[in-house]
Amino acid sequence: MTQHDHEPNGVSRRRLVSTVGAAGATGLAVGATGGAVAQAAARDDRKAPKPVTSVGSTRVPFHGKHQAGITTPLQAFGHLLAFDLVSGAGRKQAAALLKRWSRTARELMADESTANSTGIALDAGPCSLSVTFGFGRTFFSRTGLEKQRPDGLAPLPDFSGDALDKKRSDGDLWVQIGCDDGLVAFDALREIQRQAAGTARLRWQMNGFTRTPGATRRPMTVRNLMGQVDGTNNPKPSEPDFDGRIFVPSSSKPSWMANGSFAVVRRIRMLLDDWDKIPLKEQERVIGRRKSDGAPLSGGTEHTDPDLEKRSTGGSPAIPADAHVRVSAPATNGGAAMLRRPFSYHDGFRDDGAPDAGLLFIAWQADPLRGFVPVQRKLDRGDALSRYVRHEASGLFAVPGGPSKGEYVGQALLEG
Numbered sequence: 055m056t057q058h059d060h061e062p063n064g065v066s067r068r069r070l071v072s073t074v075g076a077a078g079a080t081g082l083a084v085g086a087t088g089g090a091v092a093q094a095a096a097r098d099d100r101k102a103p104k105p106v107t108s109v110g111s112t113r114v115p116f117h118g119k120h121q122a123g124i125t126t127p128l129q130a131f132g133h134l135l136a137f138d139l140v141s142g143a144g145r146k147q148a149a150a151l152l153k154r155w156s157r158t159a160r161e162l163m164a165d166e167s168t169a170n171s172t173g174i175a176l177d178a179g180p181c182s183l184s185v186t187f188g189f190g191r192t193f194f195s196r197t198g199l200e201k202q203r204p205d206g207l208a209p210l211p212d213f214s215g216d217a218l219d220k221k222r223s224d225g226d227l228w229v230q231i232g233c234d235d236g237l238v239a240f241d242a243l244r245e246i247q248r249q250a251a252g253t254a255r256l257r258w259q260m261n262g263f264t265r266t267p268g269a270t271r272r273p274m275t276v277r278n279l280m281g282q283v284d285g286t287n288n289p290k291p292s293e294p295d296f297d298g299r300i301f302v303p304s305s306s307k308p309s310w311m312a313n314g315s316f317a318v319v320r321r322i323r324m325l326l327d328d329w330d331k332i333p334l335k336e337q338e339r340v341i342g343r344r345k346s347d348g349a350p351l352s353g354g355t356e357h358t359d360p361d362l363e364k365r366s367t368g369g370s371p372a373i374p375a376d377a378h379v380r381v382s383a384p385a386t387n388g389g390a391a392m393l394r395r396p397f398s399y400h401d402g403f404r405d406d407g408a409p410d411a412g413l414l415f416i417a418w419q420a421d422p423l424r425g426f427v428p429v430q431r432k433l434d435r436g437d438a439l440s441r442y443v444r445h446e447a448s449g450l451f452a453v454p455g456g457p458s459k460g461e462y463v464g465q466a467l468l469e470g
């Protein structure tokens with residue numbers, strides 16, 4: 055999904071535009087010939103510092119069958135935003151907003167300066183920026199589009215372990231920003247927020263992070279804030295049933311959701327003080343995998359399939375009955391599967407001194423009733439991990455397919 059755009063000398067287009075602009079202005083002022091300007095530029099070129107990595111120049115396409123930010127490799131920084139339409143804003147205003155947002159997302163992801171550039175990201179490349187847009191259940195009643203509301207947006211059931219903050223849950227519109235640079239990510243966030251003015255008000259925002267590309271000597275699955283290798287047994291795009299599990303078929307109804315997906319977003323706080331007190335062996339039994347390398351307790355290496363039948367020498371299951379990987383596995387949930395693409399978060403410390411930190415859990419699936427819901431029902435009843443986590447906020451969003459050239463995200467819904 056990503057594309058390394060190695061510009062001349064690996065310098066980003068944003069940077070080149072400003073360099074060329076400056077050289078052009080100088081040329082005019084001193085009346086230099088085109089040849090002299092070219093020679094000066096070539097000299098400048100030799101002096102230009104070489105980028106240390108390709109992180110800055112990596113570009114994620116905005117157009118395509120699916121929106122970016124679903125199968126895009128996880129970026130180091132994430133911002134999740136939910137907006138509510140202001141009173142008086144309906145379908146027309148929402149369409150204009152999605153048009154503005156799409157144009158900005160396309161320009162920023164392509165490393166083009168936007169008309170109202172804040173300047174925050176001026177020296178950086180696109181750094182794998184992706185911006186993804188979705189619609190919450192309430193969007194359809196606010197805009198008179200109830201008939202277009204997909205069944206997949208049926209409210210999630212209440213789970214016994216939920217302690218949800220309504221103010222930080224749901225929302226009419228959802229935006230996910232992912233980027234390998236904090237300033238480029240903030241620049242996108244700021245433009246998206248400014249463009250909403252007069253049409254939609256921010257309902258909640260959550261900021262996340264994960265590993266920086268290149269931070270590991272040996273690229274491997276990332277770790278979460280409990281220290282576990284997290285993401286190993288995700289469905290893989292190379293698997294034959296991947297598209298059917300993650301994306302809405304192109305023949306489905308309503309047709310505007312063709313090639314789209316549903317995002318379940320859960321803010322899950324980790325009780326890290328409690329977690330850190332339990333011995334390593336117990337931490338591993340809670341998950342069912344080794345902490346050091348993520349290998350299943352049934353043996354092998356990180357990518358060996360967990361053997362749920364295997365017994366240890368004492369006769370007990372090698373992967374305990376309530377281990378997280380056993381309870382959540384498709385094999386024990388009638389095949390239910392989802393693509394997990396979470397960010398970690400840390401929002402300081404609570405009054406009792408415990409970190410306010412955990413996982414911005416984002417699960418992608420073609421149908422939440424066949425993905426997240428059955429698995430969370432089971433986890434809610436019998437997951438050893440639930441003693442160490444709290445679900446504090448929740449959202450469910452319909453994310454349309456990717457726009458074709460010249461289209462904006464959600465156009466088929468808003469103009470259909």
Ligand SMILES: C=CC1=C(C)c2cc3[nH]c(cc4nc(cc5[nH]c(cc1n2)c(C)c5CCC(=O)O)C(CCC(=O)O)=C4C)c(C)c3C=C
Pocket residue numbers: 278280282283284285286287288320322323324341343360378379382383384392412413415426429430433443
């Ligand atoms: C409802 C779905 C899930 C929630 C909520 C959830 C929360 C959660 N998970 C971890 C850590 C790990 N999860 C792992 C695997 C895993 N988790 C889910 C689903 C939910 N997790 C699934 C479907 C799976 C894959 C199971 C399988 O097929 O083997 C793992 C193991 C490594 C991996 O495969 O990713 C870890 C570690 C936390 C910390 C958490 C809430 C904070």
Ligand SMILES: [Fe+2]
Pocket residue numbers: 378382
């Ligand atoms: Fe999990």
